[in-house]
Amino acid sequence: MSATIEDGDTSGTPDLRRPGGGRQNGESPAVIGVADAEAAAGGRGIEISVAAFAWVALTAVFLALRIAPVFRASVSGAELIHLSGAWQARIGSPDDRFVPTLFQALAAGLLHFSSSEAPARLLAFIALASTPVALYLLRPRLGEAGALLALGILAFDAPAINLGVSASAMGFDIPLTLWLLVAMVRFQERAPVAVLVVAGFLVATAGPLPLPLLSAWATVGLARGRRPSNNLLIFGGGGLAVGVLAASLRFGLGADGLRVPPFDLFAASFDELWSTATAGEVMALYSAPLFAAGITVAAVQAVQAYRGRPAGELNTLLLIWTAFSGAWFLAAASTNSAISVSAVTMPLALLLGPALAAGVTAMWRADWQYARFLLPVSGFTLLLMIAVLLDWARADQAGDGRQQLLVAVLALGSIVAAGIVAYDRRSAPALIAGALVLALIPTVPGALRIAASAGDEPLLSPMSPRQARELRDLALQRIGEKGGSIVVHPAYRDAATWPFRDSGNIVVASRVPPEAAVVLWPPSEAPPEGFTGLDGKWALSREVLPPEQSFLPYLRWLTDRNVLAITPGAVAVYLRAKD
């Protein structure tokens, strides 16, 4: 394997500000370099381009960050709700938590083979594994480097990691959305009939994530005066109708009125507790750099488009997609669901990828004469400032006047150093290096923690603790020995469904019935008569509260992620005393 990168050959440097780059067919400098090397070597041996290597490497990273949660993560958030619904569907018991998406139906089917969540997650993982392929197919429009960087950005997006491999009803949403984009870009109005039918069906039986893209696509097309083709109306509409019919029949579980799962789940994203942190908090904790950079790029491109510089079909679509997703995020910022964050990060990643590629090229070509000294100075003073702020964060209060003055001076120093670099247009692109480092600081640890299924991450909350399943085993053992029934207070009805799956009949009651043998009751209420409490601290759910919405607690959490308050959904367990 060999690869060379041309260095210093400015004549051949691509202009990556344009999608597709300045070279033919979007080839990257690395590819060109490989081609040259290949020519020099007379075409002997196996040559793998740097681009191919990068694709493989990033795909591996993308998948590696997602494989562990398939088997390790506790069931949490929307997944907890939807797996409960899938389980009830699997046993044929009607339950509102079963939202008839295709993934949910398949998950319910997989639960026939195993009562574990892992097979359903594996299904989501397999679908998600196609994401790099979808991005690979978008290279002609995004540029090689742009598509690669978009993959890299998506790979490290913590909310997308969590959503992508969770067995929620939206398990297919991320790959489906990206494949829809691929279909829109590649086929335009001439998509084959089969693609239209399948796409229509999949959209009708998916979650809400494709909705902003579809709305944007419809808006762009209609605003440009394009009428939907007959094929699209007939076959796409037909697929959609079949999907709605399948969802309304709940994939064979019985009719449930007209159901449009993407709409239902979109609405549920505002009303249901899919995460302890709000969408705004999730964005601030995990995706702030991506949002900041992406929105900056989107704003710049929107302004350029407004001033008459044509944005190109794909970029227009991405901008409108961002607008629809952004509106969703803004509306849902205070709701307990992170889905709208992922809705925004996808178009932003696709906008940011090519822009970043252009930025990196510009950074490479920048005048580093002063920047090579000033940027480290700026970074060093910034680090010093952060060190002081960390002290404040640990003490949970701001320092005295002297310390505040010191922080101000350090901040000013950092800004001045960066400002001098920014002042000169030739050296300004060098700042991108600093921005990249700053962006990676919160992004990478967040992604790695979610990939490692860390139990104290607010993104993975609320969750069903493993202890809940142990409690179920204990209760079953008890009634196996003594008879009677398991009684659950109505307050725990939803939380108990998943851990108490496959436990025969349980009784949900607000008053302890005579046949009760094991009772799960609120600790705040008086113990039922004739029962004794089971020792230990029991919980059916567990919530990790996000850091307070101010800078110091956030900084403290960033450097020490074990500081968050964890509130268990405590439950008192009572066993019938011996007669």
Place this chain on the structure above:
Amino acid sequence: MAPVLAFWGASLLIGALALPIAFVLLRRLPDAGAGLSSPLGLVVAGYAYFILRTMSVLPQGRGGYLLAVGLLAVISAAVAGRDRRFRVTLGRAAPAAVAVAGLFTLGFFAFVAYRSYVPDIAGTEEPMDFMYLNATLTSPGYPPQDPWLAGKPASYYYFGYLQIGLLTRTAGVEPEQGYNLGLAYTFAAAAAGIGSIAFAFGRWALGARGRRWAAAGAGVAVLLLLGIGSLSAIFEVAAAHGRYNEPLFRFFGVDWLQPCRAGVTEGCRAVARTTAWYPTEFWFWWRGSRIIPNTITEFPFFSFLLGDLHPHVMALPLVLLAIGLSAHVWRGRSLLSYRDHLRRPWIGLGLGVILGALAFQNAWDVLTFAGILAVAVFVRDLRRKPALAAIGHAATYLLPIAAVAFFAYLPWYRDFKSQQQGIRPYVGAGTIPAHAFLQFGPLLLTAALALTFAFRRARSGDVANAAFASLWLPLVPMLGWMAFAGARGELGGAIDARGDLGWVTLAVYGLMVAALFTSFLVLARARDPVAIVPALAAVGALLLYGSELFYIKDIFGGQPRLNTVFKLTYQAWVLLSLAGGVAIVLALRAAVKRRQYAGWLGAPVALVVLGGLVYPVTSIPNRTAGRTVPTTIDGLDFLARNDPGEYALTRWVRDHTDPGDVIIEGSGRTWTRGPNGEPVVSNAGSDYTESARISARTGRATPIGWFFHEVQWRGNDASVTAELERRQNLVDRAYIATTPAAVLQAMRDAGATYLVVGTIERSRFAGLMPRFDTFLDTAFQDGDTRIYRMPVFEVVPTS
């Protein structure tokens, strides 16, 4: 502040999204409909929400509303894509769009500033309005359920509530904030709407060079619609300061404002003099809406001052949109017939949805404003075809629109039961001229100024012909009234009962109708675009005239024309404001620029208009005086302060119960123990009280709410009242039954999951309620305030 900004932003967003549709439907207006785009956007998104929820395509909750707004965006994109002149229109309308957005913003924040002093959703019919707002927001199914009659669909024109709900959910604010902000939206949208149309009329009359005069006309029209009130306030101020002239007060029919003589307490003013510069008597301004005896003569400023979110108030922007559409049609040149629908079916569809919304939003409006559109279509066709052919073409254009307007709202018509029982001739005492002047003087006089410029270029023969034709307009209704009353054997009595002064008023109204219509015909014949001004004024005067002759029979038997006068004069106020605002400015301009002396009549009329400002200037401090609490826009803040337990209970119900849950709460009857210890009813009134307040504040259904209002909505049939009484008995049984089994059975019969024991129940069933906690679950408790829930027992399979 955040909810206010969010609501304002949502209003502007919906207006901006609807701009491409406005550009197509209202292109001929100088601002291309930008001033009316916000009600237009609300109608489109609101209708999409209504019909898609009825079809179960959209889900319940905020997401459903946002999807409807998203659909509006896609529809607008489609309209923009098909509109070849979109970019040009956008460029032309941009400055005007910014101006109307500024006017909207000014109106919105001005009203918010006022309302933040009196935000309480309490008293008058505000609980009912809040109930309907919550019903549209939280109903588990659509068409929405009536929260005050569990299990039954709403039977009212609730589209306005749905639209305010749409804004509330889009902005993400609480319903009690949305209620007040919805009023602010309505005020601002009405200002922007009438400003936009009045400016258009001014521009059409004066051309581009008369832009400043046109803007002044728009400003005066806004003032007339939303900024003036009854002239009775002048007498109120004088009386409050002890300055009164008995003959003058008697002449103007306000002798009841004079101080009471010894031993007399009614028909006079028993309140001491005020020491403030404005009348401090509690709600003195209320009387300004009851000047004509046995009627309601509400006007927009009063509505906004009071703050009831009633359909006729919320309909103001939509009514103005309908007028704008009529003006746009009138201004066009091509022949309108069914061929237009074949060429551009979407326009007919859009018009149908908008006109149908008039009925859905305030049923009284549909005939008047659809009629104006029909006349506009006819007159436009008349320019191209002879009368009969024009009628034919207009009919083929209008009938499909009417069909859409009806069938598009079929799910609503299915559940709607009107209380009207037909038209009757009015045979009571007529309105005296003084009362008519106090109430409508500024509007009638400004609108009459249209006569000063109508005939300036006309030939006397044309005027005579037009006058002869116009006379029929007041004569036909008069002849109809005489025939109708005669047929009922009431004519003789009716002529006497009307009284001399009543006939004078009728004659003045009739002459105004004829004169204004004459000027319309003269101007229309000359193809003068300003002809629409006297035309709208004539319709306004005709509404006043008609309400003196006929009434719609309803259940208010003791005050037969109460509702008719109320609703028709409200419409007249809109039309006369619009026409008057333009007319006074055109008259004054003619006087200034062309030395047309008749135009100087505008000066004394302007003084009368200034007299109309006394009402708002004095009523606002009266309404807001004495506020010691911090300002807020939260309509339930008063509850949080005065009764925290009830407030917590309300929040609990909203947060912890399902939208489909039925809740039993005090129905309105008050019970005490009789001489033998048995429960007896001591008071049976439920309307205008806090009965069913939890239901009103949360949208959760209760078996029975305000009894008489349900009768109004569903009719006075024996079967209706029997059902209402059955439900009231059921509720009372749940509170005064002596055995747990009876309580549980009552709850089961009512389909109820929860039973409320709060301040109201403790006072209405004092000492009669059983110990609920012994057989019901206590779901919520805050001191003595509790919510009990039916015990839960359910076997849940898990394998």
